[in-house]
Amino acid sequence: MSTSLPIFNATSNDATPPPAAPDESRASNHLLDSHGRVIRDLRLSITDRCNYRCIYCMDPDFRYMPKRELLSFDEYITLARICVGLGVEKLRITGGEPTMYSRLNELIDELGQLPIRDLAMTTNGSLLETKPLARWRKAGLHRITLSLDSLDPDKVKAITRTKTSADTVVRAIELAREAGFDPIKVNSVVMKDVNDNELADFADFARTHDIDMRFIEFMPLDSSHAWERSKVITADQIIEAISARHELVPIKGNDPHSTSLNFTFADGAPGRIGIIAPVSRPFCGACSRLRITADGKIRPCLFSHQEWDIRPVLRRGGSDEDIIAFLQDATWTKKKGHGISEAGFTQPSRTMSAIGG
Ligand code: SAM
Ligand code: SF4
Numbered sequence: 001m002s003t004s005l006p007i008f009n010a011t012s013n014d015a016t017p018p019p020a021a022p023d024e025s026r027a028s029n030h031l032l033d034s035h036g037r038v039i040r041d042l043r044l045s046i047t048d049r050c051n052y053r054c055i056y057c058m059d060p061d062f063r064y065m066p067k068r069e070l071l072s073f074d075e076y077i078t079l080a081r082i083c084v085g086l087g088v089e090k091l092r093i094t095g096g097e098p099t100m101y102s103r104l105n106e107l108i109d110e111l112g113q114l115p116i117r118d119l120a121m122t123t124n125g126s127l128l129e130t131k132p133l134a135r136w137r138k139a140g141l142h143r144i145t146l147s148l149d150s151l152d153p154d155k156v157k158a159i160t161r162t163k164t165s166a167d168t169v170v171r172a173i174e175l176a177r178e179a180g181f182d183p184i185k186v187n188s189v190v191m192k193d194v195n196d197n198e199l200a201d202f203a204d205f206a207r208t209h210d211i212d213m214r215f216i217e218f219m220p221l222d223s224s225h226a227w228e229r230s231k232v233i234t235a236d237q238i239i240e241a242i243s244a245r246h247e248l249v250p251i252k253g254n255d256p257h258s259t260s261l262n263f264t265f266a267d268g269a270p271g272r273i274g275i276i277a278p279v280s281r282p283f284c285g286a287c288s289r290l291r292i293t294a295d296g297k298i299r300p301c302l303f304s305h306q307e308w309d310i311r312p313v314l315r316r317g318g319s320d321e322d323i324i325a326f327l328q329d330a331t332w333t334k335k336k337g338h339g340i341s342e343a344g345f346t347q348p349s350r351t352m353s354a355i356g357g
Helices: 072-083 104-111 131-141 154-159 166-178 198-207 237-245 311-315 320-332
Strands: 041-045 090-096 120-121 143-147 185-191 211-219 249-251 260-265 272-277 290-292 298-299
Touching: 041 072, 072 090, 072 104, 072 290, 072 311, 072 320, 090 104, 104 120, 104 131, 131 166, 143 166, 185 198, 198 211, 198 237, 198 272, 237 249, 237 260, 237 272, 290 320, 298 320, 311 320
Parallel strands: 041 090, 041 290, 090 120, 120 143, 143 185, 185 211, 211 272
Antiparallel strands: 249 260, 260 272, 290 298
16 A cells, blocks of 8 residues: 555544534433434544554554543543443443553553443554453453454565564464453454455464454555555455355344354354454444544544544543533434445545544
């Protein structure tokens, strides 16, 4: 991908608050949108920094947000606590690379005390060797999701633009398992002519390591804005490629809010396959997610062009009631669908790394 395209700078000075939501929202003690959906799943980005530069995410010359614009430790905790009070059941810590956040251990300690069903983290796994995974598990982190886009050493280097290898993630899987994390998921962004020839090999990888291998359709969230529909390998193509080697069995009774199509192997081998297909099979109708960026922008959708800056409310010492009202108003603006397939769709200026995947 070209690196000469404009450098994205996520900074926004627009602090216009969201319009007030109707009374039914304010009175609900939940995060409701105007299409009848309820938010149960929060993605909290705690940094936009990363030690990788994945080709589908962040250009080498990507400019980070100034540190002063990022929320403080206490602000992350306040927002998480209030969202949980408003019915959030699942919280994913993400970034950027969350393991680069200096107070991650304390953050997990605090978040682990909130009454949530599922506290998870997505990480590229590169720093896990140096981290207290058993402490995290004990503190209440339930799940770790790793990222790996190729099993070919040269390709891993080319995709991440680092010297890492698949062994880093294999080691991270071992460490996570030793610390008691189960199941362990591994995300892989599938891109045409990059790694689409490795889908069946990744299925073997899932079987060998007894992990949930999750294939994600390439989304228009890359900082180089090089996304094209022709580079997307669809869910149907992923299923076809894997089925040529292994018979897949759909897992019935999936969580209705699950964003993935899930499969086991017909021969009873360990491991599972998940496919996240926002481009070819949008799941917006069942979406129960809200995102908070590291600099305190409330994003109702990954593809939102509108985001709502809650930092001024936090910094002027807003009460819990002020924060609750702001979150409810922002949630009410969640659009019905992401519109990727609609004429006139334009990619949001924030990259996945600056939103929190
Ligand atoms: N740095 C961590 C990691 O890579 O696991 C966490 C943050 S990363 C933004 C979260 C997930 O988003 C990763 O699994 C990554 O593969 C995925 N991702 C990033 N850019 C993407 C894109 N353009 N399309 C689809 N998935 C993307
Ligand atoms: Fe970093 Fe994750 Fe983006 Fe890769 S996908 S550049 S590891 S934030």
